[in-house]
Each structure stands twice: as C-alpha cells, then as structure tokens.
Amino acid sequence: MSVPAYRRAMPQRYRYEAGKCKSCGKIFFPPRLICDACKSREFETITLNREGVVKTYTVIHVAPSQFVDQAPYAIGVVELKDGVSLLTQIVDCEFEDLKIGMPVRLEFRKISEDGKAGIIHYGYKCVPI
Amino acid sequence: MREVAIIGVGMNKWGELWEKSINDIFVEAALEAIDDAGVDHLDAMYVGCMSGGLFNGQEHLASLLSDYLGMGPIPATRVESACASGGLAVKSAIIEVMSGNAEIVLAGGVEKMTDVSGDQATYALATAADQEYEVYQGVTFPGLYAMMARAHMHKYGTTRKQLAAVAVKNHDNGSLNPLAQFPQKVTLDEVMNSVMVADPLRILDCSPITDGAAAIIVCSLETAKKISKKPIVKVIGLGHATDSIALHSRSDLTSLNAVKLAGERAYKMAGKTPADIDLVEVHDCFTIAEIIVTEALGFFEPGKGGPAAESGQTARDGKIPVNTSGGLKSKGHPVGATGVAQVIEVVKQLRGEAGKRQIEKARIGMTQNMGGSGGSSVVHILEKI
Numbered sequence: 236m237s238v239p240a241y242r243r244a245m246p247q248r249y250r251y252e253a254g255k256c257k258s259c260g261k262i263f264f265p266p267r268l269i270c271d272a273c274k275s276r277e278f279e280t281i282t283l284n285r286e287g288v289v290k291t292y293t294v295i296h297v298a299p300s301q302f303v304d305q306a307p308y309a310i311g312v313v314e315l316k317d318g319v320s321l322l323t324q325i326v327d328c329e330f331e332d333l334k335i336g337m338p339v340r341l342e343f344r345k346i347s348e349d350g351k352a353g354i355i356h357y358g359y360k361c362v363p364i
Numbered sequence: 365m366r367e368v369a370i371i372g373v374g375m376n377k378w379g380e381l382w383e384k385s386i387n388d389i390f391v392e393a394a395l396e397a398i399d400d401a402g403v404d405h406l407d408a409m410y411v412g413c414m415s416g417g418l419f420n421g422q423e424h425l426a427s428l429l430s431d432y433l434g435m436g437p438i439p440a441t442r443v444e445s446a447c448a449s450g451g452l453a454v455k456s457a458i459i460e461v462m463s464g465n466a467e468i469v470l471a472g473g474v475e476k477m478t479d480v481s482g483d484q485a486t487y488a489l490a491t492a493a494d495q496e497y498e499v500y501q502g503v504t505f506p507g508l509y510a511m512m513a514r515a516h517m518h519k520y521g522t523t524r525k526q527l528a529a530v531a532v533k534n535h536d537n538g539s540l541n542p543l544a545q546f547p548q549k550v551t552l553d554e555v556m557n558s559v560m561v562a563d564p565l566r567i568l569d570c571s572p573i574t575d576g577a578a579a580i581i582v583c584s585l586e587t588a589k590k591i592s593k594k595p596i597v598k599v600i601g602l603g604h605a606t607d608s609i610a611l612h613s614r615s616d617l618t619s620l621n622a623v624k625l626a627g628e629r630a631y632k633m634a635g636k637t638p639a640d641i642d643l644v645e646v647h648d649c650f651t652i653a654e655i656i657v658t659e660a661l662g663f664f665e666p667g668k669g670g671p672a673a674e675s676g677q678t679a680r681d682g683k684i685p686v687n688t689s690g691g692l693k694s695k696g697h698p699v700g701a702t703g704v705a706q707v708i709e710v711v712k713q714l715r716g717e718a719g720k721r722q723i724e725k726a727r728i729g730m731t732q733n734m735g736g737s738g739g740s741s742v743v744h745i746l747e748k749i
C-alpha cells in the first residue's frame with residue numbers, strides 16, 4: 236500500500252472520523268464532499284459511536300495473501316448506533332457464537348502488514364460486547 | 365432513434381488458454397462474429413475489459429485490438445465497469461448505432477485471467493470492490509456475496525440446498541454447451557460438501573477464473589434486413605444503473621438495486637413485463653447472485669428465488685429458463701467478456717441455434733450483467749422478428 240493512501244485514511248481508521256451533513260444530518264463514513272440525500276456541500280467532522288450490531292457476516296476461509304496467516308477469520312457488516320454501517324473483522328469471538336443482531340464495539344487493532352519491511356496496517360475491528 | 369439489430373455472434377471455447385494471448389482470443393471471437401454477420405467492414409468497435417492492466421500489463425486495448433483485428437483506423441473504445449464491462453460494451457455499440465453515428469459496430473469483451481497467479485487474479489478482481497474500506501479489512505468477493513447470502517437466509521429462510529440447486533442446474537445446462545469451461549455435471553452433495561471459501565459459500569458456489577472472449581455485430585434494423593441471411597434479432601430494451609460499490613453503504617443487503625432499476629428501464633423501453641420473457645441469462649458469479657437477481661428482475665417475489673431454483677422453475681423446462689448457457693458458473697467468467705457472451709446465448713436461442721439446450725419457441729430473451737457486488741448492472745431485452 237502506498238504511504239500517501241495509507242496516511243490520508245488515518246482519521247477514519249484510527250479515530251473513526253466521519254462527515255455529518257450540516258443541512259440534513261446524514262452521516263458519511265468515509266466523509267464526502269456532497270450529500271447524496273440533500274445535495275448540501277457543508278459538513279462537520281464528527282466521531283462515530285463505536286457501538287453497534289452485526290447486520291450480516293461471513294467466515295473467510297480462502298484469504299488474500301496478506302491475510303492468509305489470519306484465515307479463517309470472520310468479517311461482518313456492522314451498523315453503529317448513529318446509523319452508519321461499515322465492514323470490519325469480528326474478533327475475540329468463536330465462530331459458532333456469531334449471530335446477526337449481536338452487539339459489538341469497534342476496537343483499534345492491527346489489520347495486516349506489507350511484508351517484513353513495509354507499512355503495518357492499523358485500523359478498527361469489532362469485538363462482541 | 366433508429367431500431368437496432370444483432371446480426372453476428374462469435375465466441376471461442378473458454379478455459380485456461382495458456383497458449384494464446386489476449387489479442388489472439390479477442391481476434392478469434394471478433395472474426396467469427398464478423399463472418400457470422402457476413403459483413404466486410406466495421407464502422408466502430410467497443411471492447412469491454414475489466415483489467416488488462418492487472419491481468420496482462422496491457423492498457424490502451426481498444427487501439428491494440430482494433431489493429432490486431434486488421435481494422436486499423438476505426439474509432440475503437442474500451443469500456444470498463446468491472447464484471448459488467450461486456451454488457452456496457454454492448455450497450456455502447458447499440459447506442460452508437462441507434463444514434464445514427466455508425467452503421468456496423470462490433471461489441472466485444474475479453475479477459476485473459478490465467479496469465480497471472482491465483483493470488484494476483486484475486487487482487488485484480490478485488491479492485492472492483494471498495495479498496496480502502498472493504499478490501500483493506502480482508503474481505504474477498506466470495507466474502508461479499510457470502511454476506512448477502514447470510515442476510516438473505518436470515519431474512520427469507522433461503523437454504524444451503526437452494527443455493528446448491530443453482531449450481532447443479534447451471535452445470536447441467538453447461539454440460540450441453542460445447543464452449544463451456546466446466547461442462548461437467550455436479551450433484552447437490554458435491555456442491556454442499558465442496559471446499560468452504562467464505563461461509564456459507566463453497567467452491568462450487570463460485571464462478572471460476574477464465575480466459576475468454578466474445579463478440580457481436582450490431583447494426584441498424586434496416587441494414588440487417590438487407591444483409592442478414594439469418595433470423596434477425598432486434599434490440600427492444602436496454603437498462604443500465606449503478607449502486608454504491610461498498611456493500612455496507614446499501615440500505616438492504618438482500619436485494620440488488622442496480623439490477624432492479626436496470627431491469628425496470630429495460631422493461632419500460634421494450635414495453636414488456638417479466639411474463640413476456642422466454643429465457644434469461646443472469647450474472648451468477650455466485651449461486652446467491654442468481655437467486656437475488658431473479659427476484660430483482662421480477663421473475664419471483666423477494667425471498668422466493670431460492671424455492672424457485674430448488675423446485676425447477678428456473679430449469680430449461682421451468683417457468684423461466686435461467687442461464688441455459690451454463691451461466692458464469694459452468695461456462696466460465698472471463699469478467700470483461702461475460703456480458704457479451706450472455707447476449708450471444710440469447711441470440712443463439714432466438715435463432716434456434718442452441719442445439720441440445722434449445723428452448724422451444726423462444727422469441728424474447730433477456731440478459732443481465734453485473735459489476736462487483738452489484739455496484740453496476742446492464743440489462744438487455746432481445747426479440748426475434
């Protein structure tokens with residue numbers, strides 16, 4: 236992964252920063268320049284609520300190369316309390332306990348790395364509450 | 365707007381074509397389409413290709429392929445919309461003829477996917493998902509569709525067996541298609557016990573990595589009537605729509621809005637309803653995709669796509685034959701070529717050239733091609749005149 240691409244996503248991956256439309260209140264994660272609901276271009280930066288529920292999930296058995304060491308691992312779509320959904324790994328959880336509707340919380344974790352000498356990728360994963 | 369017809373089709377046997385280059389396979393298919401149409405020149409060309417850059421290190425494909433096809437200076441355009449690139453090439457060619465800007469236009473699609481390792485192919489395909497917020501987290505394409513499958517099962521009670529029934533049916537159809545990559549029949553047990561890829565999807569729920577090309581010749585209906593020696597297939601509807609690329613940005617994980625909208629636009633233009641369609645080729649990149657797409661196109665109520673597949677309503681002798689070609693599942697899925705090959709199957713069916721898989725009295729057919737996890741979709745409706 237390129238350093239600029241990594242660095243510019245840090246506010247979202249490290250600090251859960253999102254954009255809230257000043258006109259209609261819709262929250263965008265990642266932030267955008269125009270609201271698809273009301274077409275306003277005015278946003279304020281907010282921090283996402285880190286708690287939510289699992290809307291759907293899967294367990295990845297055949298993984299991309301940089302995730303092979305982690306497989307099998309669970310991934311889900313999580314809807315946070317402020318209505319924003321995001322895709323994230325579900326960790327610290329037995330696969331048989333995974334359920335649609337289970338409450339989870341985002342935690343700061345290591346995601347993957349670019350080999351032995353490249354960037355270490357950090358970000359959020361979710362854990363059961 | 366002018367009326368448009370399809371007068372020529374061409375595609376090669378799909379599979380691992382290690383002895384041939386991307387140029388070779390495209391030109392083979394294009395020449396077959398040109399010969400089938402009986403035309404001596406092209407006025408323009410569209411090529412659907414998702415990622416010549418990542419699979420072959422080759423961009424600037426439109427000019428390269430026009431040159432290798434011996435068509436030199438004709439205007440040639442490459443279009444990209446991930447796995448819907450082929451369908452978009454067909455749409456682009458139709459619109460160019462419809463507008464009167466060109467008379468005889470080739471729409472082709474190509475993807476040469478086995479020149480790279482499986483892991484590099486997975487990476488190239490994953491670029492059709494949101495890199496920073498989906499792929500970064502470790503999800504794969506089977507993973508995205510697996511999450512749709514899980515949500516569909518949860519909401520509607522769709523079963524593992526219903527998913528498997530789609531693969532069994534498509535391999536059965538593909539066994540009658542001499543151009544299919546995997547013409548072997550499979551059983552329910554084989555699908556349900558195959559290697560787990562992304563729970564609940566197993567390897568036999570997934571379409572393969574394929575090398576292949578396909579091409580059609582599009583012209584005005586007027587010209588078709590003058591030069592065509594075969595039954596003429598008219599384009600009566602087309603629809604195209606997009607949706608958020610990221611699965612998590614969708615309000616409903618159990619439906620595909622781009623497919624629904626593209627279908628509605630195509631039905632409206634054609635003045636037809638789902639009941640008028642005699643057969644459909646849909647984008648079954650994963651078994652769950654076929655189930656959700658048949659719902660989105662209005663053939664079955666939401667949640668009824670699974671039971672419909674299991675009870676044979678989508679078989680060749682069912683209410684609506686789905687993927688008589690074998691679909692992406694058995695025929696193969698060279699991503700940029702798929703949408704063009706779907707049109708070819710429908711044209712062959714309408715002309716009565718589908719051999720052992722022929723649907724009797726087929727008069728109106730539909731195709732549905734999809735990019736990524738449903739971030740784009742192109743639908744065509746064709747009628748034999």
Ligand SMILES: [Zn+2]
Pocket residue numbers: 256257258259260261270271272273274275
């Ligand atoms: Zn707004």
